Amino acid sequence: MLKKSILAMFVVAIAATAVAFADKRQVVLDRVVAVVGGSSILQSEVQMMAKQLVEQRRSEGYTSDRDPMNEGLEELMKQKLLYSQALIDSVVVGAEGRIEAQVEDILQKMIAEAGSVKELEAKEHMPLFNYRDILRHKITEQLYAEEMRMNVVQNVVVTPGEVEHFYKELKEEDKPLVPEQFVYAHIVRFPASQEEAKRRTKERLLDMRERIISGKSNMAVLARTYSQDPGSAMKGGEYPPGPLSTLTAPFAEALAKLKPGQISEVVESEFGFHIIELLEEPKNGMYRYRHILLKPVYTIEEETEPLNYLDSLSTLIKADSISFEEAALKHSQDNLTKMNGGLVTNHDLLMRYNANNVKYTATKFRREDFSARQQDYMNLITMKKGDVSQAFVALDINGNVISKIVKLLEVIPTHSATLEEDYVSIEEMALSDKKTKVFDKWLKEKIDGLYVYIDPEFREGEWEYPNWVK
Numbered sequence: 001m002l003k004k005s006i007l008a009m010f011v012v013a014i015a016a017t018a019v020a021f022a023d024k025r026q027v028v029l030d031r032v033v034a035v036v037g038g039s040s041i042l043q044s045e046v047q048m049m050a051k052q053l054v055e056q057r058r059s060e061g062y063t064s065d066r067d068p069m070n071e072g073l074e075e076l077m078k079q080k081l082l083y084s085q086a087l088i089d090s091v092v093v094g095a096e097g098r099i100e101a102q103v104e105d106i107l108q109k110m111i112a113e114a115g116s117v118k119e120l121e122a123k124e125h126m127p128l129f130n131y132r133d134i135l136r137h138k139i140t141e142q143l144y145a146e147e148m149r150m151n152v153v154q155n156v157v158v159t160p161g162e163v164e165h166f167y168k169e170l171k172e173e174d175k176p177l178v179p180e181q182f183v184y185a186h187i188v189r190f191p192a193s194q195e196e197a198k199r200r201t202k203e204r205l206l207d208m209r210e211r212i213i214s215g216k217s218n219m220a221v222l223a224r225t226y227s228q229d230p231g232s233a234m235k236g237g238e239y240p241p242g243p244l245s246t247l248t249a250p251f252a253e254a255l256a257k258l259k260p261g262q263i264s265e266v267v268e269s270e271f272g273f274h275i276i277e278l279l280e281e282p283k284n285g286m287y288r289y290r291h292i293l294l295k296p297v298y299t300i301e302e303e304t305e306p307l308n309y310l311d312s313l314s315t316l317i318k319a320d321s322i323s324f325e326e327a328a329l330k331h332s333q334d335n336l337t338k339m340n341g342g343l344v345t346n347h348d349l350l351m352r353y354n355a356n357n358v359k360y361t362a363t364k365f366r367r368e369d370f371s372a373r374q375q376d377y378m379n380l381i382t383m384k385k386g387d388v389s390q391a392f393v394a395l396d397i398n399g400n401v402i403s404k405i406v407k408l409l410e411v412i413p414t415h416s417a418t419l420e421e422d423y424v425s426i427e428e429m430a431l432s433d434k435k436t437k438v439f440d441k442w443l444k445e446k447i448d449g450l451y452v453y454i455d456p457e458f459r460e461g462e463w464e465y466p467n468w469v470k
Contacts, residue, residue, distance in 0.1 A: 030042050030043055030044045031043050031455075032455075033046060033073065033454070033455040033457070033458050034073060034076075034077060034452070034453060034454045034455065034458065035451070035452070035453040036077050036080040036081050036084070036450065036451075036452055037080065037081065037084045037450055037451060038084070039080040039083070039084065041073065041076050041077065041080065045076060046069055046072050046073045046076065046458075047069070047072075048072075049072035049073075049075060049076055050068035050069045050071070050072035051068075052072075053068050053071060053072055053075070054068050066461075066462050067461055067462065069458070069461075070458070070461030070462060070463070073454075073458055074463060074464055074465070074468065077452070077468060078145075078443070079141065079142060079145045080141075080145075081443070081446055081447070081450065082144070082145035082146075082148040082149055083141045083142075083144050083145045083148070085148050085446060086144040086145065086147060086148035086151075087144070089148070089151070091144060091147050091148055091151060093143050093144055093147045098143070098240065098241065098242075098286070099136060099139050099140055099143065100136075100240075100241070101240030101241055102135075102139050102240075103132055103135045103136050103139060104240075105240070106135055107128070107131070107132060107135065149439065152438065152439050152442050153435040153438050153439050156431065156434055156435045156438050157431070158427060158430045158431045158434055162430060162434070163419075163423070163426060163427045163430045164419065166426070166429065166430035166433060167419055167426050167430070172416070175416045175417050176416070176417045176422075176425060176426075176429065177414060177415070177416060177417075178366075178412075178414065178415055178416070178417050178421075178422055178425070179366045179367065179368075179414050180366070180367070180411065180412065180413060180414050181364040181365060181366050181411070181412040182364070182365050182377075182380050182408065182410070182411055182412075183343075183363055183364055183365075183408075183409045183410040183411075183412070184344055184365075184376070184380055184406050184407060184408050184409050185324060185325075185328065185337070185341055185342035185343045185344060185406065185407045185409060186328075186332075186334070186337065186342050186344055186376070186404045186405065186406045186407070187310065187313065187324070187327055187328050187331060187332040187334075187338075187342050187404060187405050188332050188333050188334035188337075188402050188403070188404045189306035189309055189310055189331070189332075189333055189402070189403045189404070190306065190333050190402055190403075191296075191298040191302045191303050191305070191306055191401060191402075191403070192301070192302045192305035192306060193298075193299075193302050194296070196302075197296035197297065197298050197302065198268075198273070198296050200296070200297070201272070201273050201294050201295070201296045201297070202266050202273055204294055205266045205273055205274075205275050205292065205294055206266060208222050208226070208275065208292060209263055209265075209266070209275050212263055212275075212277075213263060219236075219237065219263070219275075219277055219290060219292065220236030220237060220238070220290065221236070222237075222292055223236050223237025223238075223290060223291070223292045224236055224237075226292060226294065227291070227292045227293050227294070228272065228293050228294055228295050228399070229271075229291070229292075229293040232290070232291065236290060237277075237290035237291050237292055238279070238288075238289070238290040239288075239289060239290070239291075240288070241283070241286035241287060241288040242286060242287060243285050243286060243287070244256060244285070244287060248269045248270060248271065249269075250267050250268060250269045251267055251269050251274060251276065251291075254267045254274075254276055255276055255278060255287055255289055256287075258276065258277070258278035258289075259278065260278050260279065260280050260281055261277070261278070261279075262277070262278060263275055263276070263277050264276040264277075270352075270398045270400075271293060271295075271398045271399065271400075272293050272294055272295035272296070272398075272399075272400070273293070273294050273295075273296075274291045274292065274293050274294075275291065275292050276289055276290070276291045277289060277290050277291070295399060295400060295401075296400075296401075298401060303393060303401065303403070306391075306402075306403040307391045307392075307393065307403050308391075309331075309391075309403075310391035310403055310404065310405045311390060311391045311405075313327055313331055313405065314388055314389065314390055314391060314405045317388050317405075317407075318388055324341065324342060324388060324407045325341035325342065327342075328341050328342030329341070336348060342407070343363060343409075344363065344365075344376075344406075345361055345362060345363050346360075346361065346362045346365075346369070347361055348396075348397050349372070349397060352397060352398075359424060360424065362424075364412060372395075372396075372397040373394070373397075374394075375392055375393070375394035375395070376394065376404075376406055379392060379406055380406060380408055383406075383408040384408065385408055385409070385410060385411060386407070386408065386409075387407070387408050388405060388406070388407045389405050389406045389407075390405065391403055391404070391405050392404065392405075440465075443465060444465060444467055447465055447467050447468060448467055452468055452470055454468065454469060
């Protein structure tokens with residue numbers, strides 16, 4: 001899986017190199033400073049990449065002793081090589097929809113910053129359609145380059161023996177520091193009259209659907225006003241083109257049946273209730289759509305009932321009238337945890353992202369793991385081992401209202417990672433290290449067999465791969 005920092009660098013590189021191409025119309029002295037295979041690299045591209053690398057590192061809180069111009073040039077050279085190899089190997093990205101979506105997203109941001117299309121054209125000294133073509137080319141190149149990078153290492157695996165050897169070779173200061181972790185259990189109750197709240201939500205959406213179909217309302221306007229999906233509401237409910245495989249099953253099934261311009265019936269998913277509009281015919285399995293998401297809204301009485309229920313249960317547990325484990329089995333409405341004494345795992349997150357490998361199941365949670373369980377964390381940090389909380393209202397990982405009580409089972413202090421306690425983390429480090437070595441070996445061999453020219457002014461420097469300089 002790509003690290004966020006790598007993805008961020010590619011995104012800023014798109015804008016950087018596009019600006020570089022645009023600037024060559026106004027910077028007369030721009031010149032080719034490197035050639036990799038049949039692809040040239042302009043000095044302005046290197047300057048912009050160097051600037052973006054510096055800004056990215058500053059935002060992430062670290063610096064590098066390496067000359068940013070040298071590093072920026074090498075990043076662009078690697079990208080050119082990877083893109084060229086991807087074309088030779090006929091790598092399939094299937095990203096036409098993604099490319100167009102990224103192009104439009106970048107353009108809309110730049111238009112907003114410039115003030116208008118005319119002002120952006122004046123700033124870049126070219127018509128918008130030319131600038132769009134430049135962006136499209138650069139995004140295509142970078143997506144193919146990254147796909148090629150992943151193809152090189154996709155079959156790399158590590159054995160338990162390799163993981164153990166990797167760990168033993170680590171210096172003490174290089175062993176990852178594992179922050180404080182919490183192990184806990186919970187008992188969950190849903191609001192009373194849940195079916196009634198669902199009925200009210202469906203009726204609201206049916207009314208919106210009727211207004212849209214009759215022409216009385218615009219779906220994009222309704223999405224901006226009412227949709228509870230933070231990822232799309234401000235964009236009129238629209239998402240960039242994507243495959244059905246990335247969508248939850250009921251949503252994907254409904255979307256697949258639609259014709260362009262058609263509005264679906266109300267669809268229920270784990271996120272709430274939707275109405276969906278297909279915006280155009282799918283291209284290469286990529287669907288462009290908009291939707292409105294509403295979640296059930298509960299009355300004060302409906303939210304109070306499960307809180308009172310759980311408060312009474314918490315009192316019984318604290319009085320030793322019933323164990324937490326037995327209470328979870330008999331009273332919790334969370335089917336994923338009630339059979340295990342309410343022990344909380346990340347299984348719900350794994351299911352959400354279709355990660356079926358059981359080795360990634362975790363029962364220990366660091367502070368950053370509570371992003372979808374903030375109320376749990378706020379209660380746990382006030383508790384001692386064995387404590388049981390009072391009832392509180394929270395949101396599940398899909399943003400739905402629930403009530404719960406929690407029991408703190410264990411607090412694991414900050415420590416250096418060990419094979420016994422943190423095997424998966426160390427395995428991921430070992431795998432990353434092996435992938436890096438495999439990729440480095442592959443890239444060095446490709447560089448040796450490739451025509452490379454570097455302007456004398458740029459040949460000096462601290463190269464990650466010194467065989468660029470021939």
